[in-house]
Amino acid sequence: MQSVEYARDTPADETNQNSRVVHPANQTTSSTPDIPVPYPHAPLARLDIQVLPDPLSIDEDCISETERASVDVAGFLPTLYPKDMFAVHPNTVVNAMATNLYDIEARRWREYPPSQPSEQENATAAFLDELTRSAWRVYAALEKKLPCFARQWVVTRSTRVLLSGESVQVPGIALVYAGLKSVQWADILCDVQIVSSVEQMPEALRRLTCGAANVFASQGDRFFHIGIALAGDSFQVAYFDRAGRVLSGIRDAHRCCVLFTRVLMGLTMLDASYCGKDTSLASRGGQFFVTVGGLEYRIVETLSIGKEICGRGTVCWRCRRSDSDKDYVIKNIWADKRQHPTEGDFLRMASSIDGIANLVCDEPVPWPHDEHRTTVWLRDLVQGPDRADVLSGVPHLELRRLVFDQYGKPLEEFATKDELILALRDAVEAHEQLYDTKDVLHCDISDNNIVLCEVPGSSRRRGLLIDLDSAIVAKPDGEYKRGPIGRTAGTLPFTACAILLSPDTVAHSPWHDMESFLYVLMIICSSYAGPSSTPRNDVDVRSLKIGRWLDGNAGHKARVMFGYDDDQFRGFLDESFHPYFDDLKELVFDLRTAIARTKWATDRVFLDIFDRHIRQRQSSDDHAAPPASQCAATGPSGKDDDSEEQDAPERSAADLPQDDRTAMPPPPTPREKVSSSSSHASDDSEVTLVEPRRLYQATKETCPVIARSSPSPKRKAVGEQTTHSPKRQKVDHVD
Known part of the structure; x- marks a missing residue:
């Protein structure tokens, strides 16, 4: 031979x-196995x-x-x-x-x-x-x-x-x-x-x-x-x-x-x-490298891996370049090639806005042998009378890499309640500037998409608004700029009620994003027992009424937000919030009033409410909680879910802003869940399901090219999808 x-x-x-190769951050690697002789x-x-x-x-x-x-x-x-x-x-x-x-x-x-x-x-x-x-x-x-x-x-x-x-x-x-x-x-x-x-x-x-x-x-x-x-x-x-x-x-x-x-x-x-492996990642001396924009980055750790099959499949790495000790974040995302502007385009538009993630580079990832393929490449072989129908329903997704020069910790890693509400205010202000100066609506406000970033010379971390992959250009429509009718996006359970209940007739507007900001605060106050993602051990959040929101029960959410009177809503907060967050109930109550009882809950309305409550907290030496009389529940108590909902006034549609009023049907029954399309393309009917995410459970598996070390649960990349918050699905219909 x-x-x-x-x-x-x-x-x-x-x-x-x-499989025994150790994460590069741990400074050790095992030898590559030889061919068995x-x-x-x-x-x-x-x-x-x-x-x-x-x-x-x-x-x-x-x-x-x-x-x-x-x-x-x-x-x-x-x-x-x-x-x-x-x-x-x-x-x-x-x-x-x-x-x-x-x-x-x-x-x-x-x-x-x-x-x-x-x-x-x-x-x-x-x-x-x-x-x-x-x-x-x-x-x-x-x-x-x-x-x-x-x-x-x-x-x-x-x-x-x-x-x-x-x-x-x-x-x-x-x-x-x-x-x-x-x-x-x-x-x-x-x-x-x-x-x-x-x-x-x-x-x-x-x-x-x-x-x-x-x-x-x-x-x-x-x-x-x-x-x-x-x-x-x-x-x-x-x-x-x-x-x-x-x-x-x-x-x-x-x-x-x-x-x-x-x-x-x-x-x-x-x-x-x-x-099926992406061979553009290189290995030398037990370390792993990726080249973007002609510059090579060493992968230090895997921050997140998206769990779904269909959809964006986001992966984030923390990286460094050989010429700098600065941390960068590289985000891999399967984006619709037909979508314009792209996420990179939106980030470049927002480059002058403080509080929006800063993009360094954005480019498609070539397949092996320098081919540029989308998810259509094998499906294009379909023959026969069904060809047009098959191809029309296939998303034209291509793998893209985006490089950012910032990364932060998840919002639920806040150090104090003051830091939490200040970070939310930062994100609302960034949203306002994005909308006012660039005509861009974010459309996917969630706890995933607000992170805490260190700021040199600042005594606190700032809130950074990330992930513009669902953003849209808003166009004038009467007094305000809005997205097109029927184009919906969001992440359950943070999506606005009108968008969940009437996705084909509602134009995404700034008050829908404000509603999502409120849900971020409410769900954090219900899901945690304190700062730094302190687990809530006194109750399972899913056993509470707010737990229905985690599974997309739009009817129940609309009933609470637009059907409950003030006393009933206070009772809902008392049942849902951990006592640690009692002194934030008045802030939540005022934000909910702006959503449910005013015509347009814009960024400026929300900022004014945040500023008023922040001043009140700053004027208090010990940040004492409001008197019990101000936040005690005076509504029904001790009733089961069905009896309380039967007592709630049926006025959710009437109390919505006028444009949503005409589009939104009466609230579904308490057990009814929002229906969604089965498509996962970036077309008008797209609904992308995102992997369920459990409370307090960090990702245990990492990218195999950075084998087997646990990703840091305390850091979150710009653009990262984490895995330790309640179950949600991503609703993403893109024109």
């Missing part, structure tokens, strides 16, 4: 080889069954939305794995395996696992490994360059959501780099699920969709993810990206032996980009 020349994979292929002439050592850790959460809504966005494109596999990328054509490899693995005359794979053996997963993993090893041996015999690192198929057990909605542990197979001692979701290159018959293929696809959600939630360097469903002698490939799922046709693994081999060789013989 001739000597084998090993080709180097792309730099990113070196960054994910070993004498592989490929001897098989790899088999690993025990790998039990993958349960994810932070399995959101059935996320799974269902991905399935609704599924498209059948029977012939996409040759496009995904083009033959000219292989040093040896898969057909040649199959012919070479005739002596040991494939019976050409019978047109069947030898040792192919039967449909229902007791050890089917082990037998299938062994078969896939043998096929991969045979391909390596053909390459070696023909003196072709081999991958630098071997990849191995291992048996797994993991929690999946079944078609029934039940979450159970099921067996499966995963592709990982050889040499790992244990496997986690951050190591998965490809996911395989096995069922006994083609009739059960939908069940396998559901499991694969659940696995894709876990992969995207734990790997920050993903363009796409591949799952393979095996059903007896048949196989089907599922391609997942930020626009949903693309399914190949169901093929016979024996009769379509070359196509079957082509897929497996694409996953094991080509560079990691063909497994």
